[in-house]
Amino acid sequence: MGFQRIVQRIEGLRNESVNFLARICTIPALGPDNRGSGEMAKYLAIKEEVLKIGPDEIIEIPAPDNRVPDRVRPNLLAIFKGKDTSRTLWILSHIDVVPVGELRLWDHDPFQPYVKDGYLYGRGVEDNGQALAASVFAARAVKEVGEFGLNVGLALVSDEECGSLYGLDYVLNNRPDLFKPQDLILAPDAGSKDGDVIEISEKHLFQVKFKITGSQGHASRPDKCRNTLRVAANMIVALDEALHSKFITRDSFFNPAESTFEPTRKDANVENINTIPGEDVFFFDCRVLPKIDLADVIVEMRSVAKAVADKFGVDVAVQEHLRSESPNGTAPDSPVVIALAQAVQEVYGVQSRPQGIGGQTVATFFRKKGLPAAVWEKIEGLAHAPNERVLIDNLVGNAKVFARMMMNS
Numbered sequence: 001m002g003f004q005r006i007v008q009r010i011e012g013l014r015n016e017s018v019n020f021l022a023r024i025c026t027i028p029a030l031g032p033d034n035r036g037s038g039e040m041a042k043y044l045a046i047k048e049e050v051l052k053i054g055p056d057e058i059i060e061i062p063a064p065d066n067r068v069p070d071r072v073r074p075n076l077l078a079i080f081k082g083k084d085t086s087r088t089l090w091i092l093s094h095i096d097v098v099p100v101g102e103l104r105l106w107d108h109d110p111f112q113p114y115v116k117d118g119y120l121y122g123r124g125v126e127d128n129g130q131a132l133a134a135s136v137f138a139a140r141a142v143k144e145v146g147e148f149g150l151n152v153g154l155a156l157v158s159d160e161e162c163g164s165l166y167g168l169d170y171v172l173n174n175r176p177d178l179f180k181p182q183d184l185i186l187a188p189d190a191g192s193k194d195g196d197v198i199e200i201s202e203k204h205l206f207q208v209k210f211k212i213t214g215s216q217g218h219a220s221r222p223d224k225c226r227n228t229l230r231v232a233a234n235m236i237v238a239l240d241e242a243l244h245s246k247f248i249t250r251d252s253f254f255n256p257a258e259s260t261f262e263p264t265r266k267d268a269n270v271e272n273i274n275t276i277p278g279e280d281v282f283f284f285d286c287r288v289l290p291k292i293d294l295a296d297v298i299v300e301m302r303s304v305a306k307a308v309a310d311k312f313g314v315d316v317a318v319q320e321h322l323r324s325e326s327p328n329g330t331a332p333d334s335p336v337v338i339a340l341a342q343a344v345q346e347v348y349g350v351q352s353r354p355q356g357i358g359g360q361t362v363a364t365f366f367r368k369k370g371l372p373a374a375v376w377e378k379i380e381g382l383a384h385a386p387n388e389r390v391l392i393d394n395l396v397g398n399a400k401v402f403a404r405m406m407m408n409s
Helices: 002-012 014-024 040-053 125-145 168-174 228-246 294-312 335-348 363-368 392-407
Strands: 057-060 076-080 084-094 114-116 119-121 150-157 184-186 197-202 204-213 260-266 279-288 315-324 353-357 389-391
Touching (some): 014 114, 014 119, 040 150, 125 389, 168 363, 197 335, 197 363, 228 279
Antiparallel strands (some): 076 150, 114 119
16 A cells, blocks of 8 residues: 555656656756766756755765866765665666767757657656656655655766766765665666666677878879778778677677677868868777677777778777776676566566666676666667657656665565
8 A cells, every 4th residue: 555655646746757857858968078068057956856855865976077167077875764774775877968969860959858749858868867857756755655665875976978987986986885785776777668678787888999190182182192081981891890700709698699899989080072181080889798808809900900001001099998898797686686676567567587788887887896786767768869758657657666666675
């Protein structure tokens, strides 16, 4: 009967939760690596909503960063005391978002969220706004008409989209005392459309920068130049073929089952059409199965790059941009996985299954510290896409799942 009261309260907060999510997603929260000014404005709006609930403790852990106007990247932990004070259910969401990408592909302004046919559209509504709003309103509902079965901590962090060095990684390194092995740690930052996947393991994340240096000149005299765009095109094709041919290991526990090597960002070169570029920069984003050594990947990349560079008579620099090696996964029978599976079954009537993914979430940072963490959401799966959206029923339903876990003792 107690949980049904919570369910009813969450339903009663439906419009408020949607309005809150829409409001915070009008505030771009782009880190400096994504050419933004940081998360502070959005953070303050979120903090105001959290304080209304009346947490027993607020811990702010700002990470210094001189690249943003406020000189810090904000991180907030709000703690609610429960009957069992020996352990804490942590639900961690991130504040920052990714850039909009190609604006022409959006139907409306990405930072002016709107509701249509039961969906809320806008940049950041899924990644990671839905989880953030669901956790906040779940805590509010339990606080208002129920009781926390264990301590509950809402962790709201910065910089997830660019490596978490100013977010969870900073928090864990500066306040390791806050998280304990017996805690239940949930990072709702990936999932499935049916809500039937609990992520317990992730691939290595490996981002590599390629800088090609040739010689610039007039497009009518290619004989006097070294065209780095042509070299980049050849190098991308050669890397694609070599990497996918060499690293062919598959593991069906992961989706997709193989390592992936994707060319992504291409920096601008010359501004005019009739100039041959003398410098080009592009990046590969690689999601590599844990059993593969990243040292072997970078060796293969450098070998391919050198061969292409020698062929065209240019210089090439291959530089690791971000390396985040995945630790051992969370055990499928760990308390957080069991409690989460039970809550999902009760709310959605879905039997969930453990799985590995290619995306890397903040769960990796917990696992590196020996802290079991699970990743779950019921989502549309449109993170980073144009016309990003969330199903409002999922926002409300996920809040019920979180509330069910908050009531466990």
